[in-house]
Amino acid sequence: MDIKAVRDAFPILHQDVNGHPLVYLDSSATSQTPTPVIDKIDDYYKRYNSNVHRGVHTLGSVATDEYEGARDKVRSFINASNTKEIIFNRGTTTGINTVAESYGMDHVGEGDEIVITQMEHHSNLIPWQQLAKRKKATLKYIPMQEDGTLAMSDVKETITDKTKIVAVTHVSNVLGTINPIKEIAEVSHEKGAVLVVDGAQSAPHIKIDVQDLDCDFFAFSGHKMCGPTGIGVLYGKKELLENMEPVEFGGEMIDFVNLYDSTWKELPWKFEGGTPIIAGAIGLGAAIDYLQNLSMEEVEKHEEELIEYALEKLDAIDGVTVYGPRERAGLVTFNVDGVHPHDLATVLDAEGIAVRAGHHCAQPLMKWLGVNATARASFYLYNTTDEIDSFVEGLQKTKEYFGDVI
Template sequence: MDIFEYRKDFPILDQEVNGNPLVYFDTSATSQTPVQVIQAMSEYYEGYNSNVHRGVHTLGTKATEAYEATRMKTRQFINAKRFGEIVFTRGTTAAINLVARSFGDMMVESGDEIIVTEMEHHANLVPWQELAKRTGAKLVFIPLEDDGTIKIDSVKNVVTDKTKIVAITHVSNVLGTINDIKEIARIAHENDAYIVVDGAQAVPHLAVDVQDLNVDFYAFSAHKMLGPTGIGVLYGKMEHLKKMEPVEYGGDMIDFVEKETSTWTEVPVKFEAGTPMIAEAIGLSAAIDYITEVGLENISAYEDKLTKYAMEKMRNIEGIEIYGPETRAGLVTFNLDGVHPHDLSTVLDSDGIAVRAGHHCAQPLMRLLGVSSTARASFYFYNSTEEIDRFIEGLKRAKEFFNYEL
């Protein structure tokens, strides 16, 4: 793929940081946004800015059509069965919290077990911790292998007839581990349990078919996939969504309101209280179009090439420890012996290279790895091997800066 043609669509990449051309290796936190997405949102604000639903004037109708067209496009993008199985939320975190608070409170009882892993982002751990506290359920962890992967036999050993929910990430934001969601879903369902998947790191990089995976819920965010911040998606099987109660009230989610009682409208709008993220949904639509044009197969293959190239180069630097499996998504999490990740990130930033440093909202995993924090370089199709070469030179300079011998 000709990445230099695509890079032209990302004006933010054409700048200098601290006197050096920007190298953006922090896509796992937030991807950059192409002009097509920015323009689509600007066109909404400049041409038909209006609230959606209920209004019958021209601008309101156009806004409503664009908003709901995004729902249909998202359904097609992840191959959901029904239009109404797509709920717009503020992001992955809000989507998972909705499931935990509504579906979880409805289904989980004292003595039940909720299955998670130590590789989870806090957004897919803390809501389940709180559900366990509310209900008297027990959190049970699938053990990780030394390379940060999960064995299916381990899943089979942990998921039992006491299991009610399995909550797991599709792709780890720290290790890059790609979990076998289809097989884990099969095991969960064999035990009459439900599976909730954090897909924030998967949807921008892998082709996701929720029907083929047979998941009960799947959550992801627009800002990880070229879109704007502030909007995410919850996919849920219609049979579950119909049973669930909303957790926010007011606005379009209302059907009838009496003085002392109210009723709710249909799925999915009953979960979208208040004025929704209209411009953001329009931006998400444009992002889906862009990713579809590039092709997820092309994106995945190119990221794999970049990641292998980076890991090969990094392993030639003495004192670097890389965490996670050999086969992974497009990121490398690592530490340089004796150098705090924040210090390393600061030195790299002086060269115009942006990486993430910290615990990556995965503190239990950090403790399992025996560290307090790590550095992470994450890639997308707008990055290049030439940028990785600059990154490698930056690591070497950082090592020199902290008085290490090469």
């Protein structure tokens, strides 16, 4: 992968922040957007801005073709078997809530079990927590190993014949743990449960094949994979989606409306009530084109090299605690002795280095780690080893500064 050509495609990277070249290490929160995606969205608003599906005029037809074309790009990107399995929405959070509100409300009852993990982002924890309360079901957690991974023996012990839903992140946004989704799906299905996967941190970074994973639902967000904000995808197996009720009602998702009853459109439109996120979907399609042209295998390889380099550099710094397994996705969550993560992030920002600090929407995991907060540096296809060197130098300066203060 030509890293210079990649970086040249991202206008935002070519600026100074606080008098220093920007080093953006917060892609797990939101990735940056390349010029081809920006241009595609700009083209929509300048040339064929119109609603989709409803009109027969030229602009509406072009917009509809582009919108539905983006759906097919998503289908190909995750290797879904049918475009009917691809639902556009606001993001991962909306996708998971849709499954909880529709499938969960109809299939979970009193005494049933919902199984998740302590490493879940709040978006894949709270919907199940609330569903369990409403349906008087039992919420169970698969225990984690000391390094933040899952053991299949624990998975098999936790999922039982009473389990209706298993919801697991593919990649932890804190630990970088890559969970064995295919194996978890097999155990879930053996017990008659469906598997919901939070793919927010995996879809941007590794090649996804939902048919091979055999997950029942897979949710992810465009803004973490070079696309615009406000657009996401819920994949669901066709036979499951066909038997689920929509959770938003109004225009676009209806077939016939009578005074006292209505019928819904077929998949996927029955889950896309109202004017859809047209520009966002078209922009996501362009982001997928960009990633496919680079190849997801190359993206994954590049990130593997970056995380290996970063861990080696961090190992050499005294007083730095890194959380999570050695084999991980392209992010590192850590603390520096004697320095609060927010102070650390503030000092790094003064050097033009953007990292995340806080609980990362994973408060139960912070409690499991025994900390209130951590700092996180996350890498993507446009980052370099030189930027990691700048990050490490910034950490050393932070240590020296707070050492002097103390």
